[in-house]
Amino acid sequence: MPRIRIAALLPLLLLPPTSPAQTVPQTAPQSASQTVHPDAAPIQATRLTNCPLNELTHARDCTLGVFTFDHGGADPNGHESAHSTELTTTGPGISLGNFGGWRVQFLNVDELNVANRGIAQGRSLKLNKHATGDTMGTYDYVFSDGGSTALSDEAIKGEAANVGETDGYFHGKIASTTGTGDIAPALTFVSGNNWTTDGAPLLDITKGTISGHLTGRSAPLPGSTYLNTLTVDNELPLSTAWGICNTAIPNNHTAQVNTPFTCNVTLKQGRFRPQGVVCVTGPNYPEQAPITAASTPSGGSQSITIAVRNPNTAGISIFQGGLCGQYISFDANLALTGYRSSYYAFGALDPHHLIYGMNRRGVVAGGFIPMTGDEAAAVGVDGLDGYHLYPGCEVVTNRTFGANPICEPNAVPWATSDLIEAPHNVAVSVTGRSMNVYQNTPSNGWGSVGDLLVLHGPGTSGNNFIGRLTRNANPVTLYKPFGGPLDAPDFHHIDGYFDVGLAFRPAPHILIRVQNNRDTPNTPITLFSLPGGDIRWDPASGSLLAKTGLHGTTTAIGGRPLALGTCATGTATIPGANNTMVPVTVASTTGAPGFSPGGAFQVNAQVTAPDTVTVSVCAILPGTPRPSTYIVSLQ
Numbered sequence: 001m002p003r004i005r006i007a008a009l010l011p012l013l014l015l016p017p018t019s020p021a022q023t024v025p026q027t028a029p030q031s032a033s034q035t036v037h038p039d040a041a042p043i044q045a046t047r048l049t050n051c052p053l054n055e056l057t058h059a060r061d062c063t064l065g066v067f068t069f070d071h072g073g074a075d076p077n078g079h080e081s082a083h084s085t086e087l088t089t090t091g092p093g094i095s096l097g098n099f100g101g102w103r104v105q106f107l108n109v110d111e112l113n114v115a116n117r118g119i120a121q122g123r124s125l126k127l128n129k130h131a132t133g134d135t136m137g138t139y140d141y142v143f144s145d146g147g148s149t150a151l152s153d154e155a156i157k158g159e160a161a162n163v164g165e166t167d168g169y170f171h172g173k174i175a176s177t178t179g180t181g182d183i184a185p186a187l188t189f190v191s192g193n194n195w196t197t198d199g200a201p202l203l204d205i206t207k208g209t210i211s212g213h214l215t216g217r218s219a220p221l222p223g224s225t226y227l228n229t230l231t232v233d234n235e236l237p238l239s240t241a242w243g244i245c246n247t248a249i250p251n252n253h254t255a256q257v258n259t260p261f262t263c264n265v266t267l268k269q270g271r272f273r274p275q276g277v278v279c280v281t282g283p284n285y286p287e288q289a290p291i292t293a294a295s296t297p298s299g300g301s302q303s304i305t306i307a308v309r310n311p312n313t314a315g316i317s318i319f320q321g322g323l324c325g326q327y328i329s330f331d332a333n334l335a336l337t338g339y340r341s342s343y344y345a346f347g348a349l350d351p352h353h354l355i356y357g358m359n360r361r362g363v364v365a366g367g368f369i370p371m372t373g374d375e376a377a378a379v380g381v382d383g384l385d386g387y388h389l390y391p392g393c394e395v396v397t398n399r400t401f402g403a404n405p406i407c408e409p410n411a412v413p414w415a416t417s418d419l420i421e422a423p424h425n426v427a428v429s430v431t432g433r434s435m436n437v438y439q440n441t442p443s444n445g446w447g448s449v450g451d452l453l454v455l456h457g458p459g460t461s462g463n464n465f466i467g468r469l470t471r472n473a474n475p476v477t478l479y480k481p482f483g484g485p486l487d488a489p490d491f492h493h494i495d496g497y498f499d500v501g502l503a504f505r506p507a508p509h510i511l512i513r514v515q516n517n518r519d520t521p522n523t524p525i526t527l528f529s530l531p532g533g534d535i536r537w538d539p540a541s542g543s544l545l546a547k548t549g550l551h552g553t554t555t556a557i558g559g560r561p562l563a564l565g566t567c568a569t570g571t572a573t574i575p576g577a578n579n580t581m582v583p584v585t586v587a588s589t590t591g592a593p594g595f596s597p598g599g600a601f602q603v604n605a606q607v608t609a610p611d612t613v614t615v616s617v618c619a620i621l622p623g624t625p626r627p628s629t630y631i632v633s634l635q
Contacts, residue, residue, distance in 0.1 A: 048062040142156065142158050167193075168193050171190045178414075180412065183408070199395065199396075201422070201423060202421075203422070205390055211388040213234070216231025226283050227357050227565075228367065230369070234352075239321050240320050241269065241320040243268060245263035245265045258308060258309055262304070267302055269349055277320075279344075281319065281344070282364030284312045284313060285359065287309055288325055289308045323348055326345040327390050327392050333375050342424075342425070373486060384485065396408050453468070533633070550581070552632055554631075555572075557617050560624065569617075574634060586604075615630045
């Protein structure tokens with residue numbers, strides 16, 4: 001037997017006297033209709049609160065076990081395990097699915113409830129090995145011989161997960177409030193989810209009195225490096241002040257405490273008053289902040305003191321009055337999905353240009369909204385171009401796991417019985433499965449692969465077994481070819497350079513099978529969309545068609561540093577191009593510009609004049625895009 005030396009075993013940490021640990025034996029309750037097995041052990045419940053900082057792990061650990069095996073012992077094939085659990089269940093069971101239920105067994109059940117901003121991980125494994133031999137983060141053996149017989153059976157799955165954005169959001173009313181600027185109005189739940197989201201907006205729907213229609217596309221705000229404007233048909237209240245602070249706001253390492261910050265701003269319009277709140281628009285983290293002091297303007301500058309929560313780099317646009325504290329909701333988005341959009345509305349310098357932004361991964365960008373094909377809203381399209389503005393605030397603390405939030409400073413005129421909503425952030429990114437694979441030594445032995453699937457057994461045969469399946473479960477009526485407002489997602493993208501795109505050993509019976517055409521039976525299908533034209537299949541004639549289309553190559557773009565929100569541009573001359581045409585492909589001849597170290601870039605193209613297409617490479621992070629020409633195709 002190998003000797004096991006327990007270096008430290010702390011199954012239960014002592015807690016401060018104000019929050020004692022409780023280990024409570026609880027005997028299973030009995031009633032006239034319940035029989036408790038005479039050998040049943042009492043339930044052990046451990047409740048721990050505010051566990052102290054552990055000096056060993058530098059974290060707040062409520063339970064900690066540290067185990068050490070310092071030699072292999074007499075048995076070289078011995079197994080060593082820090083934790084082992086075995087559960088065996090027998091006796092009567094039931095498996096009727098949705099027609100009557102199941103008996104269900106779990107080896108472990110964990111629930112993590114988080115209502116504060118930051119990183120949350122249900123499981124975290126750190127495995128470090130400095131020796132030859134297999135190294136597996138997770139190695140599971142999942143086998144069954146029971147078959148799939150019940151209604152809604154999911155059969156045998158090695159790994160199953162439901163991942164994504166939460167359905168629904170809070171709808172309620174104000175139960176009580178201190179009035180305008182209240183940071184903690186008491187809420188009453190009506191429908192949706194009975195909680196608010198830390199870091200997302202809380203909107204007063206009743207006080208949403210500004211609405212209109214979008215009449216012009218997004219355009220950059222002159223004088224700003226990162227904000228855009230929307231052209232609207234209604235009269236907007238004007239900002240009373242706009243200034244730019246060229247001093248960075250330092251990090252106070254908390255999102256809940258407002259810290260005084262003084263800046264000598266360059267005035268772009270009006271002057272600041274030491275009252276109410278201002279809108280700090282970024283370039284990183286927007287917020288509403290109290291303004292506590294403002295000097296007399298001199299020489300186009302003014303010293304102001306504001307109380308801020310978030311850090312921001314220099315070049316900060318600050319607005320006061322007008323639309324500050326409002327959020328943009330596109331009517332068509334809400335009608336289609338039931339989810340209210342909530343873009344920041346920062347201000348207006350004239351009655352018909354709404355200044356806006358959105359925070360994407362810590363960078364505020366105007367972007368082009370509505371996002372064509374991604375949102376139902378559309379500029380200048382009857383029934384799709386409506387919008388509303390709603391006053392609101394960012395939730396900075398959830399005091400409980402329910403709808404009991406604390407907001408940032410604000411100027412919302414809250415009132416009892418006002419309708420309240422807590423929609424999601426507009427910037428949402430979901431990845432069903434993510435993996436980074438690293439290797440430095442050449443693959444000179446067993447072949448390395450990024451993702452390996454190996455099929456075994458004669459049952460992995462025939463038309464009812466599929467090696468890989470991706471299913472879009474959305475109805476086709478959501479998409480433009482079938483009357484919907486959205487573009488369908490792309491099935492698969494391959495980024496970066498590969499020597500061979502797809503290889504078969506041996507060749508399959510059929511390389512690609514298209515079983516039906518969802519548009520109309522005889523609509524030609526594009527097989528390859530290339531920078532120089534398309535190759536299509538005509539189902540009616542059974543022939544291949546080559547479509548050269550309209551295409552051209554730009555002048556060289558890039559090679560010089562770009563600040564956040566600035567663009568490098570070039571033009572391509574394409575005879576026949578007009579402003580009714582849309583660029584369908586924009587391909588760099590030297591590789592994606594985002595590969596440039598230290599920067600990230602977005603490529604856009606637009607017909608800007610007859611026979612002329614302008615391609616813009618814009619920095620969403622500062623950096624230098626790789627110099628390149630771009631091939632543009634139109635339709």
